[in-house]
Amino acid sequence: MKISSKIFQEEQQKTPYLDALIAYAEGKIVPFHVPGHKQGRGIHPKLKEWIGESYLSLDLTEVPGLDNLSQPKEVLREAMNLAAKAYGADYSYFLVNGSSSGVHSMIMAACNPGDKILVPRNAHKSAFAGLIFSGAVPVYMKPEFDFSLQMDHTITAETLAENLEQHPDSKAVLLVSPTYYGVAADLQKLVQMIHDSGKIALVDEAWGPHFHFHPKLPISAVDAEADLVVNSTHKLLSSLTQTSLLHLKGNRIDRARVESCLRLFTTTSPNCLLLASIDACRMQMATQGETLLGKAISLAETTRAEIRQLSGVQCIGREIVGNPGAADLDPTRVVISLRSLGLTGYEVDDLLRTVGRVQIELSDLFHVVALITISDSEKEVDQLVKGIKQILKMPPQKSKGLLEKKEAKLPDWPPLKLSPREAFVSRHETIPFEKASGKISTELITTYPPGIPAIAPGEEFTKDILDYLWLEQEAGSRITGVADSTLQTVRVVKL
Ligand SMILES: Cc1ncc(COP(=O)(O)O)c(C=O)c1O
Incomplete structure (x- = not known):
């Protein structure tokens, strides 16, 4: 249905989940359930003064009338259906554990342990976590490197074609588009190529939750017919922090498996206010986007x-x-x-x-x-x-x-020696940082943001990577993902 059509616009004015939440709070039912602050009564006044009583009265989780995120059947199902229609997907799922949980679920839904998946090496750390959880074996694809900007862009059709040819046994392809810097891939072409070779197209479109709603923006991954797509509504739209959407389109992927994976990576106490904020955000985009x-x-x-x-x-x-x-x-x-x-x-x-x-x-x-x-x-x-x-x-x-300094450039990606899961679960030793060259990392070392690992579990430390990490330290960047964040030591696979 067209965004401009009258029926679409009328339907998209609805906010079933937000309305149900407000109605519940207005009903003033005496709570003998979680959360323990009981709609703000027990919260420390210092915090209450800042965030206000009405906010706290909506800080609820799954009471009757507010449906259940793990098996939505009522108002939440209705709200998710509206989101799917707004984005042009077949199904949309509300996420309260960030886009990270959506990326974990996409990879786990598409791959079993040992399955090959093509992954751009400049993916977000959540993709590497997805590889560890699923046991999938990555083939890292080299993103285009822009020397003058010292910045990685996306994967080209040529790179994808080469990888698809060399790895016909791969099960799925993950694409990241746009990058943190807003650079988008030729998604229509890439998704078509992935489908033509009989594989599943997963797109981490965390940075493109708005694309579908304006013609001057790049094409959205759902419009490009990707099978599963993650959108961080909290990053660039108006929903509350931690909220995102996972969209499913077509029938290349087993919907029940996607839903099981989402349950694995989602709290059993979702914050209803977060869910309601996705509902309101979807309405805002569909009607005034x-x-x-x-x-x-x-x-x-x-x-x-x-x-x-x-x-x-x-x-x-x-x-x-x-x-x-x-x-x-x-x-x-x-x-x-x-x-x-x-x-x-x-x-x-x-x-x-x-x-x-x-x-x-x-x-x-x-x-x-x-x-x-x-x-x-x-x-x-x-x-x-x-x-x-x-x-x-x-x-x-x-x-x-x-x-x-001569090291002030992005390093070459380190060679992959073990799968991320193999390295993550293997016996490790802690060694001085400067002795790490030639050793295999068990850790995911990244500056955050953007959260793209300089080295991921299973990759070998090279002199280039060590120089670069040292420079990042000196430059004062926030290094995350390591046991020793001062980087004096690192954990490597004990062979
Ligand atoms: C490309 C990409 N994917 C996924 C994520 C994870 O998003 P979230 O912080 O909502 O879990 C990020 C976060 O910055 C990201 O940049």
Whole structure:
């Protein structure tokens, strides 16, 4: 049904789950059930004062009338059906354990232990966790590397074709599109190729929950006919933190298996307020999405144009579209680099916060990424531009000079020696970081965000990776996934 049709619009005005939750709270039924704060009565006043009584009265989990996330049959089923219609999927599932749980479920639903799956190496850490849980054996595909930006984009049709040819026994293909930086793959072509070779197409579209709702945005993975798709509604739309959607389309994947996997990775006490926020967010997108997103897009375009006029500042725009691995670009992502002034992304991040009083989403060695969403107005983006101008006026000695080091580039991906699950469950030894070259990691070491592992379980430490991790440490990035976050030691497979 078309988004513009009258019946669609009338139906999508409904918010069955949000309405049921409000009705329950208004009913003032005396609770002898969880949560223990009993709709706010027992919560410490310091917290209550901040978050308010009405919020707390909605902090419920699965009482009669509010359905059951693990086996939805009533209002939640109705709300999920509306989401599926809004996104053009056959089934949509509400997630309260983040997009991570959706990625885990997709991989586990598609693969049994030992099954081969093609995975872009610049996938989010949740994909590597999915490989450990499922026991699937990855074939890592090399994303296109943009040397001038020092940034990985997506997988090209050529890379996919090569991998499909070399691994005809693979069961599924995971694609990540768009990247954290908003760069999108040629999804229609890639999904068609995956289906033509008889495999299942899984798409981690955590960063594209809005694509379906505006013609100026890249094609959505559901519209490109992918079998399973994850969308982080909490990242770029208006639902509450931790909430996401998993969409299913077609019949290449067993729906009951998907639902079983979701149950494995989901709390048995889902927060009803989180669920209601997905319902409200879906309604907002289906009924006003194009208008709201249109404003966000033009705000981002104006901001980008303004930033690009500043001397010494690089801000990615549509000129990269058409480069390998960059089939399209989400205009609402503003990716900025002050590299030419010798500043790392981490330094720019700090300066923007301390001097400009703005907090950006992501920083890496070279860039910072600002998200412009339906919630922003000129006031906020002006502050961002002002912040950059303030940095430009500062004396140059603010930089630590790290970008002049020869290791200041992204390293080659390390070689895979064992499957992630094999390495994760194998006996390990803890050794000094500088002695790790040639050893196989049992850990997933990543800077967060973006959460793409520099090394994953089963991969071999190389000098390149060690130099890079050392540089990241020096640059002050947040290293996660390791037993020793100071990186003085690492855990490796004991052979
Ligand atoms: C590409 C990608 N997939 C999945 C996730 C996981 O999302 P969540 O934090 O909602 O679990 C992220 C998080 O940043 C991501 O960047």
